[in-house]
Amino acid sequence: MAMQWTSMVAIYGLFWVLSAFLVMPVGLRTPGDVKGHTVAKGHADSAPVNFRPRVIAARATVLALALFGLYYANYAEQWITVEDLNVFxxxxxxxLGY
Incomplete structure (x- = not known):
């Protein structure tokens, strides 16, 4: 049973967004972590000093590829099915007496 390519793109997109939120806090440093860094007026004390969106996107892409690969392998091989998850x-x- 093959999956449609549009479904693959949509599911990968969901995995990518989830992965982006998972990897976003990794490696960020706040002004309290950096010696000698002062917070400008109007900025939050918790705002990251070294926010790098390209690194976050690259990490999210790699993690999403791995997660989608596992998802698709399970879809093709049927390792875990809906019946396996039915705990009740x-x-x-x-x-109904018809």
């Missing part, structure tokens, strides 16, 4: 068992069959 099958619902009881109801006789």
């Amino acid at each position: 068992g099958r619902p009881p069959v109801q006789d």
